[in-house]
Amino acid sequence: MKKIILLPLILSAFSLSGCISGATEKPTKIMTKAELGQSLFFDINLSANRTQSCATCHSPEQGFADPRDNGVKGAVSLGDDGHSLGDRNAPTAAYAMFSPAFQLTIDGKYKGGQFHDGRENDLSGQAGGPPTNPIEMGMPSKQLTAERLQENTTYQIAFRALYGKDIFSDSEAAYAAMADSIAAFEKTELFAPFDSKYDRFLRGEYQLSEQEELGRTLFFSQQFTNCNQCHQLKSRPGAEAETFSNYEYHNIGIPENSAARKINGVAEGYKDIGLLNNPAVNDPAQAGKFKVPTLRNVAVTGPYMHNGVFQDLRTVVLFYNKYNSRNAARQINPESGTQWQQPEVIENISLQELESGPALNDQRIDALVAFMHTLTDQRYELAGQK
Template sequence: MFSRFRLNKEAYFMISLFALFISCIIVLDSCSQRNRAADTTVAFQEMEELYVSDLSACISALDKLKNSASRNNKDVIRPMREHYQKARMYFKYAELVLSFIDTENFRFLNQPNILKVEEEDQTDIKEKEPSGFQVLEELVYADSVDRAEVAKHAALMSNRLKLIRSNTQLQSYQAYHFLWILRNGIARVALTGITGFDSPVLEASLQESAFAYKRLKRYLSYFKHEFKDEALYQAWNQQLDQSMESLKGDFASFDRYSFIKKHTHPQLELWVKTQQDWEVEFPFTLAFNHGATSLFSDSTFNLKHFDDLKSGDLATEKVLLGKQLFNDPSLSISGTMSCGSCHQENLAFTDGMAKSVGQTRNSPTMSYAGLQRGFFYDKRSGSLEGQIVAVVNNETEFHTSLEAMSKVVKQKPTYQQQFEALYEQGATEVNIRNAIASYIKSLSPFNSKFDRNISGKEQSLTEREIRGFNLFMGKAKCATCHFAPVFNGTVPPEFTETEMELLGVPAAKDTVNAKIDPDLGRYNLFGTESRKHFFKTPTLRNVALTAPYMHNGVYTTLEEVMDFYNRGGGAGIGIQLEHQTLPPDALSLTKQEIKDIIAFLNTLTDQNSKPKQLTSAK
């Protein structure tokens, strides 16, 4: 008895000691988490102080610019430009935080010098004159400076920034917010910063991108406590320093291809390692997937970000069902037309005609259609499902109804079985639309020669093709409308808006007596005068397969398209339109440079492949 009691007593002691040990670990871990949270709060407080300081310096420079412009003094141009450049520098410092926490105000302050039109419906149309740094840059560096206009815009921007400053509060943010800010900053530099997107006159984009990196490095230092791996923190500092050094190059000759390969993508790799090192859990996913280490990959984008209908995961079985429906002519009233009639797979989902049979416009590609924020050339639909409905109801296309199409589908046992297996409600109108949309969303393989090279999977690009990409992203300014990596009009890195442009596309191939094409585009929806001839910016992926080009198919070769742009669009061939969004100045590209750009465009052709393996519907 005594022996057994002693053993039990010893066992009890050991159990108690172990329990005490576990309790200490829990307490220590809890204390560690509280201390870490406190450190994170302090880090955001430091960020906020620096951010507010940058806003204040920007406001001060704008106020000085306004005062200089208001003086009746001939020798004011030089100080005005100095004040502008200082204001712009501090705005770029503040951009990282401002663009994340207040997207609308950031867009206002950084918008292009183009009339802003908001059309909710025919009773709610707003036209807003542009303001902000791009407008101010064009004014301050004009041959004849309108000082009254400079003073007006400087005052407007200063007041807007003062309002932003007074409403800044970052201390409630979490570590994952900072990681999103960090990644957005990296992506913005690569996709708009180094292209000259927001520095139309000075082309100061490289220096301004270095400003962004300088602030990224400073902000990152505030979060040093989050790093368990000291080497990872040092790797960040080394990468950011190298990026700033590389951005000292000349705008025209800058190697953007190498910058993305040597800096942007390695930084995305560091970003993924950092979220793992910090053990961060994200509440949801933005445009980029959290594991993305390349901007040019089939795993880069979160397709749900582009889906306002929240239609669920993209399952392989739904994609394959959608493909059958997409190519089934029995769904149309005539029994002879399918989606695939005008969107043929071997032509990158176009039809090779200037205008599709019975239609007034060129057939747009379905490639990468899921990565945009507007459908049809005039953006009359806001979702793929809405586009499908419009095609089904159109008298010159399917000329039927969703109800009738649903009955056709239900009459086919194979379809009925598949829908019952994949959808709870079977072959409903909603589910039919979802299946077809799922197939279209899957047409974004990112497996072209260019993708494989810039993502480091192979080294097969020629010097001409690389030069072409650098010209596309730089001197030729193609990427200021066709944004990489999708090369369409959806603006990175937020990818919440798809732009429309007025290019002045002619009715025929004529550079002497050119006349504007009669299609009024967006104007036909709401009758907004300033939206005449506006059309959505399409993707250039697979462009080698999608001739003829433009909404009316007027150009049959890429050489003709490049000649149009090189002349300055419609303005360069004598078509004068008040709201042309394409800069009217000639690009002055040489014949060799045009060949190089076309060589690059040819690398954007996807490899033939089956739909990628996605999630299961089960």
Template sequence: MKQVLAVLAAAVLAGCGGGGSSSGGSEAGTAATETALSAQAQLGAKIFVDQTLSASGRQSCQSCHDPARAHGAPDDHAGQPGGKDTLTDQGGRSSPSIRYLKFNASFAFANDGTPTGGFFWDGRATSLKDQAGGPFLNPAEMANDSVEDVVAKVAKASYAAEFRQVFGQDIFSRPQDAYDRLKLALQAFEQEDPAFAPFSSKYDEVLRGKATLTAQEQRGLVLFNSPAKGNCAACHPSAKGADGSHPLFTDFSYDALGVPRNPKLKTVQDDPGFFDLGLCALPGFESRADLCGAFKVPTLRNVALRGSFFHNGRFTDLKEVLSFYVTRDTDPARWYTQADGSVVKFDDLPERYRRNVNRTEAPYNRQAGAAPALTEAEIDDLIAFLKTLNDGYVTP
């Protein structure tokens, strides 16, 4: 599934300002800081933080996409709280970072059949604009009853006059159009504000020749790129693009990793027979059993700032994530032991779909009892490198 890399992602990104398979830009973020946001993007910035646009009056886009956490989840919850009144509902998936998504494209199958692109964990949204409209109407998130409900709230907002000035004095009399413009404003904000793609990590400074990795960080980079060790670069390319643009640390593809079931998710608590099937659950893909269990490959930029990991938020510690990667197959009892003491490998998928889980690429290509691809010390080295991907690096 993952043999896509340069040629595929270059084609995917060509229409949306991206570089090569691993790239999105380098100096673009610096240049953007000198450019004022458009009127639409300024509106988007206000909408992004407006809690009054939720049914509870207590939730905004920023509630699940905190700038202090690289526009990802603000905590380590498996799913963020939401709903009508008391925020007692829970999102069915973890909230990923939305940084660097402006370099993504809509979902498509490559010539070799590899799925790539799309927004949300399952790629169901076609653009940032499409994605922006989802949470307002999701009953477990901002929980508005209808488009008209959302637009009525915008019409009462402090920026309503500004909204009319940008999109037309009669815009609120046309709710569907007004909702479309709301989504357009949010997309403009995410595309234009340099905070969503700053390329300001230590690793970016290294690529610019303005910083140097420590010995441990350099060892971690070698492990990250090594096909026989971490093999992270197979899905999270780390090299500059052919045009010199900086890597995005995702190829925007999908993979089935067999992440253990998370009992902290309300969907699992309410229905022990429920399984989140990912890509194959989308309308039109019901017959694609080979896609069941596949979820979007996220960027590893700012990964050390995350409080929860994977689509189901199963892990809350980066070292535990890497330990899972390298011992999933060599010590499955560590991750898949059930309440009755049995070991059910890949327990968050129905048995008939477990064959889809990636077992051919390192570090997953090992048998039970074999040595893991990384030692504990090597995991620490890899984490040291991953921390260099955090935005906001200041040269000492």
């Protein structure tokens, strides 16, 4: 795999490791917000036990997803306390900058926001969530987080230069500034290089294989698949900077991840109602809906679905295909060898979208998987090879 090249910090003496260890050398030049955000993104001192950073669950070496097994085959993330497990899969932070603010569209659909349920409007809101989440980074309060920031002299100088000399007199403001600078880092090209085989194909720099081309044709077809109904943002196939999500919300009938639930302590009978967990939503018709994820780097950011219930990308395509196939074999989950489990939330399933298009044979399923592999950023291509 190609080495990940991060933003060049302007100080030769100030490295990421220096930040993590609490370096206090005075810089010769003030950092930009993105450079400050980069340091904060990797700083384990912003977790209660000083063991976990943003990059722990959003690793730049793994498509900005969580590469750890965590005792649950990577389905959900382990917290800073060493034993708490979440109930949702950590979504990739790559290309997250393109999700619009959470909104109810003119046609009555919810769209955008951050997290699986859109509960934060933007990247700053998302960045501010994990540090004080008790089962994630576990900091007791924003005030104590601001005090941790002040342990680092370099941070003190940068924050005051970028956000005002009195920034640390208000812990809420200091915390917001921290989130704002992390968001600035997440808006850099590192998170969205648009240099996959697909992007290079659009620029005439890569020739798709016969299988990849079939997958591309099927993906954007209005007749043979339903993929692009949700995983296409631009108005026409082949548009540059396509993020492969319309950022809307759907219940596609995902089953409970019972294996993870046996370990993470979630009460028996609990149902993750998705979008209805968003404080801005009170419509029962939104229960069980989750934001359509980007397909960028999908081949290297498994496991899949909001709860990490599926391990393999081909399983995901087969899961969608079960809605259109009468073949008994297509009603079997290849990972368990048993029938697909019932949806966790049986109401509000997007059957109109899911049941459109014919059933797919193995050749077409494999072609779609091959096409999705072409959406892998160039630096991860070796990791995504089978």
